[in-house]
Amino acid sequence: MATNSKKLLRSERRSGLLYTSPFFIIFAVFGLFPIVYTFWVGFHKWDPFSEPTWVGLDNFVLLMGDDRLWLAIRNTFSIWFLSSVPQILIALWLAWILNHSRIKGNTFWRSVVLIPNITSVVAVAVVFGQLFGRDYGMINWLLTVLGFTPIDWVNGTFSSHVLIAIMVIWRWTGYNALIYLAAMQSVPEELYEAAELDGASKFRQFIEITIPQIRPTIIFTVIVSTIGGLQIFAEPLILDGQGYAGGVSRQFSTVTLFMFEQGFSRFEYGYASAIAIVLTLIVISFSIVNFLIVRKIRA
């Protein structure tokens, strides 16, 4: 019996390591290695026609004086802010509506709000690019009908950021709403009943009970949207239609797009990796800052 259980333990140990190893192998090769290697490449000058040579901090010094980087950083933050703040607010409000048990067709409404999320960024960018087209777009036609001047969405700086933000908001709001809804459903009903007795309005209940109760979930989504949003790439790429520049005057060039441009159209591997390192540092520090800010917000 004793040897038997020992044998069992040994087999568990072996199987445990065997069953979990595929994940770690794939992550090490395709996830971790490239990231670590980026830090090595970033300190070298390297293109397809020559061997990598060590240049120390040269890439970074050059980068700090490169206006295109600062423009890309400004654009990235502007797009991130324009997309994530409304997205989170709308998602919270939508989740609040969906959470009302009196509404019929729960599954139907939940499915409908999730539909945008199954679409590819490419398809989204094509559709919104057309809807917001300067000459024949539906939105500009509506603006004209309502007596406003049509907007050259793609070619303006702010307007192109708004357009990209709308694509992100459209695709992710329903998804986030379902996440908030799941969290809201685990808020104890008694809290609302007590507030109801105190005569608190629905809005006050939302601000003073719901929000604080689901705060961990909000923090989670804010961090995820920061990590994803600061790496935004596909929407501006497709909006441009031609290359990695991010518009004729780089008006919606983002940091990731700039990295792609340097890496895969100029073939400056070292310089592109330096951009990746800078973006990694931005993502990490900004995630931490966000975490601290959201954690501070209490009712």
Add this chain to the structure above:
Amino acid sequence: MAKKAAVRSQKDQSSLRTRAIKNRQYIWLGLIAFFSVFPFYWMFVISSNNSAAINERPPAVIPGENFLTSVAQVNEIINFAVPLVNSLLVASVVAASQVFFSTLAGFAFAKLRFPGRNGLFVFVLATMMVPTGLGIIPFYLMMSNLGLINTLGSVILPGLTTAFGVFWMRQTIEGGVPDELIEAARIDGASNFRIYRSIVMPSIAPTAGVLGLFGFLAAWNDFMWPLLSLNSPENFTVQVAVRQLRSAYFVDYSIQMTGAFLATVPLLILFALVARRMVAGVMAGAIKG
């Protein structure tokens, strides 16, 4: 008497108010539903109309009769069946592999005792925070050294496993498979893999199915890496093909939209079949996350 009437009228009023609130909520939900669905409808409107109708003022808002013509035009540029088959292949392999490896690892983390189990699991969680897209330059160089550029394998390999899947399946198996069942099977002499196959998988099949669905969607919609890797039309996935239509025909929206529509329809059909499970999946992932 009067008091009773007053109470009743108050009651009527409050029920009126709740009905008003309810109606308002339906209006908001209806609006949200409209905005959610409209872009899909619009894809079809544009792809089924000719350029003249699209450029009219007011623009055409109902589908035309030109859809098959647009499909033929798309096929002249890229035979769209090829990317559709490629994407189907890539997404199916990725989905199956993610389900297999995630459930296997999830089973190990939930039910097997082995050294470093907790530490390794925390490591899995930590990998979700790593912005792996930022390693794209060396990633490309590595794939190029392995001779995998412009092969479907290059798109499949990095997607074989998923940290989220391992995490989710561990939570599911921990709560969904009773320890007694596993112990009983052990006493009968079942191997660990046998337990995995005959006890664990049947009890978590629905959730594992949703995981497969997420994997399928993610692979089908993947864009950044396929765009870099796949550069000849016989290897395009649908997203790369749509992008190609866009840069080749910047102004002809009916061709672009037809491509986008063809790339999206399979997902819409899939979604129609399993929407309820997907909603449950998103919400379940959220509670535990």
